[in-house]
Amino acid sequence: MKKIISTENAPQAIGPYSQAVYYNGTLYISGQLPIDPETGKMPDGIKAQTDQALKNVKAILEEAKFSLDDVVKSTVLLKDIKDFAEMNEIYAKYYDKKPPARAAYEVANLPLGAMIEIETIAIRMCK
Numbered sequence: 001m002k003k004i005i006s007t008e009n010a011p012q013a014i015g016p017y018s019q020a021v022y023y024n025g026t027l028y029i030s031g032q033l034p035i036d037p038e039t040g041k042m043p044d045g046i047k048a049q050t051d052q053a054l055k056n057v058k059a060i061l062e063e064a065k066f067s068l069d070d071v072v073k074s075t076v077l078l079k080d081i082k083d084f085a086e087m088n089e090i091y092a093k094y095y096d097k098k099p100p101a102r103a104a105y106e107v108a109n110l111p112l113g114a115m116i117e118i119e120t121i122a123i124r125m126c127k
Helices: 046-063 081-094
Strands: 003-005 020-023 026-032 071-078 101-106 116-123
Touching (some): 046 081
Antiparallel strands (some): 003 020, 026 116
16 A cells, blocks of 8 residues: 655645655655745755755655665756756765665756756665
8 A cells, every 4th residue: 555755844746746655665756846845945056956855855755764875766857967067966965875876867847947856766675
């Protein structure tokens, strides 16, 4: 049976989807925009937006009793692939040990004019 995961520490869904779904040991986190859940606004610049999107991912992981160490796959959508190196600089701070598999794509546009969106899959790991 699937369980819907939701937290006020990440922005609420802007459409008919859940922040995350837990099913059979796996947590599927919807693409997280860099929206500050307290202000409803996005910071300026790719570094600040990457940081906020990952803070949102982390908040959802924590709500589901997961951690960044449990992340096995991320998909990063970038408005401009030229931001890849700056995004990587911030991303590496969150996944400094045993980073997950990842794909990164440039896309034509993202919701609300965001520069980045990050989707994540985590699996409950054996410790």
